[in-house]
Amino acid sequence: MTAGRFVTFEGGEGVGKSTQARLLAAALEARGVNVVLTREPGGTPGAETIRNLLLANEGNGWNARAEALLFAAARSDHVERLIRPALAQGHWVICDRFIDSSRAYQGGGSGLEDHDLLNLHAIGSAGLLPDRTILIEVPAEVTAARLAQRDGAAVDRIGGRSAEYHTRVAQAFAQLADAGPERFVRVDGLGERDAIHARILESLVAMLGTTP
Numbered sequence: 001m002t003a004g005r006f007v008t009f010e011g012g013e014g015v016g017k018s019t020q021a022r023l024l025a026a027a028l029e030a031r032g033v034n035v036v037l038t039r040e041p042g043g044t045p046g047a048e049t050i051r052n053l054l055l056a057n058e059g060n061g062w063n064a065r066a067e068a069l070l071f072a073a074a075r076s077d078h079v080e081r082l083i084r085p086a087l088a089q090g091h092w093v094i095c096d097r098f099i100d101s102s103r104a105y106q107g108g109g110s111g112l113e114d115h116d117l118l119n120l121h122a123i124g125s126a127g128l129l130p131d132r133t134i135l136i137e138v139p140a141e142v143t144a145a146r147l148a149q150r151d152g153a154a155v156d157r158i159g160g161r162s163a164e165y166h167t168r169v170a171q172a173f174a175q176l177a178d179a180g181p182e183r184f185v186r187v188d189g190l191g192e193r194d195a196i197h198a199r200i201l202e203s204l205v206a207m208l209g210t211t212p
């Protein structure tokens with residue numbers, strides 16, 4: 001049996017990651033590919049519990065290092081119990097956020113060092129990296145309107161941070177993509193959902209071994 005493929009979606013809040021992850025999963029399943037669609041933080045019962053600890057607005061929250069440790073712990077459980085077994089069975093794993101979110105949010109946004117975050121990932125998840133990472137980029141004023149329509153006034157602990165914080169996150173994502181063109185694909189998330197989906201599928205043709 002061939003090993004599966006691991007594709008992640010990254011980007012700021014409301015850029016369309018979940019929408020595009022679902023469209024990609026459906027397109028792959030229609031081609032007969034076994035797909036596991038999952039998300040971070042979360043994807044296993046333990047990691048979903050940690051998600052609630054991280055994102056709930058109740059309580060005092062976490063300092064940046066504690067936050068990074070909690071994301072790494074959630075990821076460790078997710079990788080060990082869901083992602084690696086699925087890949088070993090030849091499934092494609094499509095994950096809505098992964099290690100690059102820690103590098104962009106806890107690194108770019110909160111100021112932790114990239115090598116420290118990669119060390120945590122080495123300890124927690126043996127450094128597993130995706131085969132392909134789709135970075136979706138949308139201007140902040142557009143995502144603000146989308147999120148207002150989707151969530152109203154509700155924001156979680158990290159989504160509710162300042163505009164400056166989220167600008168640093170977006171810049172960090174762009175820098176990661178520029179530094180890793182062999183893994184990252186940068187996708188313009190403006191426009192029709194289906195047109196964006198078509199561009200993403202096109203970028204995965206070589207991995208699929210067929211035309212889109």
Ligand SMILES: Nc1ncnc2c1ncn2[C@@H]1O[C@H](COP(=O)(O)OP(=O)(O)OP(=O)(O)O)[C@@H](O)[C@H]1O
Pocket residue numbers: 011012013014015016017018019020146147149150189190191192193196
């Ligand atoms: N291309 C698009 N054009 C307009 N609206 C879109 C587009 N793609 C997604 N949306 C809408 O924007 C909102 C955010 O999309 P989605 O939930 O997929 O983003 P996300 O990046 O996963 O967000 P978050 O990080 O907050 O979970 C949703 O209401 C979705 O229906």
Ligand SMILES: Cc1cn([C@H]2C[C@H](O)[C@@H](COP(=O)(O)O)O2)c(=O)[nH]c1=O
Pocket residue numbers: 013039040041055071097098099100101102103105106158159
């Ligand atoms: C994996 C991961 C996530 N985050 C942040 C990014 C978002 O604000 C939330 C997740 O919410 P979503 O609606 O599911 O996108 O968590 C982070 O800061 N660091 C991470 O590693």
